[in-house]
Amino acid sequence: MLWFSLVGVVAMAWLGWRPLARRMIRWKLGPYKVTVSKTDPALPRMVPTPKKVAVIGGGLAGIAAASTLGARGYAVTMLESKHYLGGKLGSWEVELKPGSKEWVSHGFHAFFRHYYNLNRFFDSLGLRKNFRAISDYRVLRQNGGEVSFGELESTPMLNLMALRNVGMYRYAEVTKAPTRHLMTIFLEYDPVTNARLDHMSFAEFARRAEVPEQLMIAFNTFSRAFFADEELMSMAEMLKSFHTFYLGHDGGLIYDFPTKDYEETLLKPIRAHLSSLKVDLRLSTPVNTLERIEDGYVVNGERFDKVVLATDVVGANHILGKAGGLEKLHAQFSKLKPGQRYSVTRLWLDKQARQELPVFVVTEKLKVLDSITFYDRTEDESAAWVKANGGSVVELHCYAVPEGMPEEEVKALFFEELKKFLPELQGATILHQNFRIARDFTAYHVGLAADRPAVETGFPGLYCAGDWVKLDFPAMLMEAAFASGMVAANRIFAEDGLQEELVESVPLKGMLAGIPESSARKKLLGLT
Template identity: 50%
Template sequence: MPFDASRLRAVTSSLHAWARRRVERHLGGYRRQVNAPDPALPRSPAEPRRVAVIGGGLAGMTAAVTLAERGFHVTLLERHTFLGGKVGSWPVQLPDGTTLQVEHGFHAFFRHYYNLNRLLEKTGTTRHFKDIGDYVILTCDGGRRSYRDVERTPLLNIFSLAKHGHYRLRDMPLGPRSRKLVDLLSYDEDRTFAAYDDVSFEDFAKAAALPPDLQLAFRTFARAFFAEEDRVSMAELIKSFHFYYLSHDFGLIYDYLDDDAERTLNQPLRRLLDEHGARILLGAEVPAIGRRGEGFEVLGEPYDAVVLAADVVGTRRIAAASAFLRDEDPVLHERLDRLRPGQPYVVLRLWTDRPFDPDLPMFILTERIKLLDSITTYHRAQAESAAWAAAHGGSVLELHCYAVPDDVDASDGPAIRRQLLAEMETYFPELRGCTIHHEHLQIRHDFSAFHLGMRRDRPPHLTGIPGLYLAGDWVRLPHPAMLMEAACMSGLLCANAIFQREGLQEEPIFAVPEKGILATPFTLRRAGAPAAG
């Protein structure tokens, strides 16, 4: 009987389709609504309620928009002169007098950011989304690892990585060490954090005999959370691996904004806030929160509730100066006092006279030599930068170090700049000797830390003080989420807590599956069918 290649392809395709359905069913679906709003409840308060939201990042803006839409009198206070927090954008002036926007760094909008993307659909921001096309890591030996064609179904994508050369199955450890690799696929909040919150990725990789190829992928992944491999909590990394790769079928491909965040994200959110009567105070630094009766006082004004949505540095400072916190909830006061930022990070924006390799995606991760973790070609991403590059025949690049190593002086801007440029030229020799028309260097130390042992002190969004709530990507959430989606989810949770307090209908909140693909055993029976025996 002759070999029938087409029949083999059909059988293989059918098996893959069955496996994809089986994985999704096993996880209970990829997009899950985690609360059940009661439609019989009113949507707006019978009497006016004043809420102060401190911090104009994604967490604060989410809470403020959600509350203002429901008729609450919201005041959003932001210490900077622009909204957005870590997704903020502000102007800088070039030597020729041109004013252009800069940001904290490149932002990836993953397709399983269910709550954030739902909010941004409302503002029209998603019209500015562009498909990244590929996810690439460049290696020191000249290699290029692409994730474009990797299978996107959880679990199947692990084997697909081997098929596409990201690691070799024969290099995977056997015996007791293999159990640790299974733990990567078995996220369960309580068990995972009990076992791994005090274990670094560096120690885990050694104990599990993780192959070098997989170590590289995980190192670049870990640094995206602003920590080196000896600092990052392995439990946080397992949670992140679950959230970003093993809980949905979008893979690592994501969207980015086609112009700067001020025009495409923050201005639309501000228009929505204005439309619903929210008051926005920029340049309003809050030194402390005070008590006024059963409510609160912020910058001399009374409020029925407060959502504290500043970054970890600002939150710790405000909490330390708010005397009533220590008296009414000493556990919360102590937890907030222990908040710490991650390692310092660096963003260097360059306006150059040289073109850049058009065959590479506009965002590229690199195997770090000393500092350089990623390069973004902004002239291929954002309209404003594209216009500048077209007028000057060059490129607009962003060099990013996510976590400055301890043996590098983070206060030495010139030395950091030289090292970043040297590594850029190592990866891209065609940029050697380029003319830099303008540059903008940021060295910051204000990102949330996901370091060893921090989860036990991470406060939830609810506090022991009625009317006081916490929002930010640093808050301990009841559902898996990270970075921008965590910030947005925390803002929604705070708004819903206020709605519950007022007897109002909640807003729906969505999340990925709570547990990892191997956290519960697979069964071949159909959903709803009786178990054998």
């Protein structure tokens, strides 16, 4: 039956009956949004007597938990080790030269339209009025060419067929064995069957499937967006990411971005919102101790009824690795590990790149450079700098720094590779530079999914949130972080007999989930 519908939809698209094919797919995927919370309107919304909750970590996960709990009358204290709110979305000032300060951040972020929970929160605060849509999703090739994904058909499955139109594959390449036995797996996302592929890297899968060379450009770009080289990226995580970002909704690869600095557009209004909910925000306050006591928890020596642990993986491991009375969790948390190092550098240059490129472009990686953002065309503050000084402001990202590469080499290669991809910048001089290298991002590497902690820890009143937490629905990166914070708040509501808050997701399974696997596929994947 499923194969029948697949063949039917492909035939319809082939015959030019796209509107009908789109409607059928939308109906099948229901329509691209499902509710994953249980809202019982008979239950009260507000907590009758305020309970003290410690939210550890002030990234998106912590913000979601604190604002959801604060709105229901909980007495929330947020403890954040850095001097700014927002975690990896945080923003801070740097002095370029005496008297000249600029805001910088952890890096340009793409806010996708299917980030249902994060977008609802932003809309409730009116934050998206300062967002603009990217004009294209473009990849710069090593050979000087470019591939554009922006104008592609956005309906799932038809968007896979459309990759052929931009030269990513030929029918002959994907209909031959072994490719045809493996490629439909991207449409079959199912968390249970997926889990079997957590021990295979995406690169290994691609070798077994003989994925066409051109198509690997699109796939590798995807893999690196999760801060992992293709040899390390888990195939299970890769399938989830494809479902979440490309095949589970019809938003396509177009996303939005703020037109002013994150501090101005996001963090200042969020701080004001938390303050209106009486959240006690304590910045520059690292949590070093967490202890379970009979009627709650002690965090840095202060008693709380409940705790939401919303740090990054490094912080979670540090805190729970030695927390008192929580020995059962130690082993699980010691397996949490960050991915490879990543690096972000902002350059203030005396020259400008060509203007017809979209504000953010991805590269077909040489050694370090993964993406380029033209900041003077995204944010007003950088545009003002260019107006006053000429030149341009660009940000370069490397999502997976090669192991052992010294920082000075990363810096030098960034600039060298930038000029290779944008030859018009030959001869440019770096006037100012803000360079960062870090290792605190969640690893989506082979073999880690099974041991990933869930929101529930098994201890009453103690919950986890963050983009590293295992959820019952597909979400990744910022949306996973925000949604997990809401789920943690919902678990506290359930404990206290309160109504849950609405949490939504892209479809829980792919269009072709449930299709019986051929013996050829099982053999190729070593699943027999």
